[in-house]
Amino acid sequence: MTTVPGIRTAVEAHLAEQLGTFAREFVAELEAQGRLVEVGGAGVLERLRTQVETWQNCPEAYHAAVDTIVEDCGYPSEVAMRIATALNRKGLIPGGEDRAPEPAPEPEPEPELESGPGPGLESRRASVPSPNRKGLMPVGEDPEPRHDRTPASSPLVPAARGAIVLHLADRGAGRAMVEHGAAPVPRRVDGEVPRVRPASARTRAVGWGSASARAVSVAAALQSDHLARLEAMQISADGERVTVAIKATCLADWEYWLDAIGAPRNVRTRTAGHAQVAAGTLDGVAVHLTAHGVPELLQEASDAAADPFYLWGRIYDLGMGQVDRVDRIWLSLGRRQDERGMPLLILRGTDGPPYPLASIVMAHGPLTATPPPSELPTDGMAGDSA
Template sequence: MTITPDNRTDVEQELAEQLGQLAQRFVARLKAEGRLVETGGAQALKRLQEQDEAQRSLREAAEGAFDIIDHLPSPKPPTPTLPPHTFQAHTPHAPADVPQPTNLPQPAGVPTAEQIPTISPAAAHSASTPDHSAADHAQARSATTAARLRAENAGRLEVMQIAPDHERITIHIRALSLSDWEYWLAAIGAPLDAPTHRAEGAQIAAGQIDGIDVHLTAHEVPRLLDEATKAAEEPFHLAGRIYDLARGQIDRHGQTWLHLGQRQTDNMPLLTLCGTSGPLYPLTSIVMANGPLTASPTQTPPTTPPDTNNTH
């Protein structure tokens, strides 16, 4: 059944009007969006669609390339040639409005700030610098002792210099007689049997005062020893001293020891106590036990030697 305008019912008429209005609104929307194609514009629309598809393909290709680049491993920076534990990071101060990068990769072989151990001041001091307190204390003691020696011997004419030398003391004298030399041997605590040495017109000896090493240089002493050797009737040289065996040797107790011509196999003189027929003792033993010895002002009278088998 065909519906014509003449035989439309009211319902049909109303539907036709609504459809017309809907069609008008649709056409108006297409015009507003620029999507309405006039006669002959089909080809232009097709070209626009092809251009849009081409641009979309280019964008998709570019995005795919960017994804590939993002997944490629980034090259590592070269390892610095600084020796280990000497790297010091330097961060320039950027303006406040510039965002600071975070989570930057660290160069291989360079410790991060979290990996560098923190050293306390006490540990750093003990690891880098040795403790000099003992050496400083020893030098202070040597300086104090040297000052005391200078004060105690300020009136002695032979003194040239008394000075601390790091942890020891050095003394220089110009001896006027052998008594000056023997005074300083006793003052520095030089062992009575310790050898002394000659060096460039001076006699050298070593001793200790209050546990501090002392080095004594006595000028003119070699000359004085040579003169004493020539003047002695029977000289014997022991530990920087000349003993005239032709004279009695008086010990620190006032006892006189006599040499009656006997000696040990090593040429050490043997002495006996004056007024006795007692045993013989080596000169070194008497010096160490009862020294120092001083020569008697008179020559020893001849005496019958005791039994040489009775020696100590």
């Protein structure tokens, strides 16, 4: 029987189809076993294997440090491992001084081929397999180290995670507590749903608690009661305190806000540039007042007073009578209590005794100025004792 070249018989076609099917099944089996990589991919698998081995040899504190850097700081896992490795070498990771991560082994240099012909050249060339038609190479026949040594149950290193970090409930289950105050490892909680959070998400503000909540409540109350005033500029909560800013047009505005923030009668004020600063307390929350323009108003009041005296953020004109909260009038004797210069006052209509201005303010304040009478009253006129 004569066959025509170029024309395949039915037997040849059947054999070619069977060989093709066998080749496809063989390649699929190699891929399923993880024994088939692209040309040049053996080095990638080798680095992954060394990372897995290094990760398994690290102490638990090192694992916790890497996880914290990746999840809370948003750094890539490779950067997190480098940072944790540097901290471990400095002795800053507890329990890792005697188990430092082993560096990845350097790849062995490939033997150089001889430039000239020789008896070993052909054998070396023969030992190097050539890639198949798909550009793939079975790992078992690759001269590079095999990559199926890692057991299938080996945990993935952080490099396997992407930009989305899963906060799994069972992450780190079974790990022992690290000594020297390391962060505790989360435990599995029945029924807990894993939280998904971007690695770069900001955590909740540190320090938020009942004190901050009270500050927000006090700020809201001040805004509701006083923010409509013309001199009010800003009222806001700042952490565990409340800040108030005003632009005073008269000293009455300044005194109004001292009472509004709960400042005591003997409040200590100070000048900061063109503003006067004071502090009070409302419902256990510190309230800081910044009153712009008050230093100039205090200076104007001092210049206009016949006998000015500055005490606790206020100017008292001792040349005038001082009316307390029950409408009694106190008059200055023109004398001072001691070397500190505290003025002495007496209740009008009495012969004394004299009292220091500070004591009168604390006991019967606030005081407001009133024009003095043309002459002092005689004995027998009604008067109250201090």
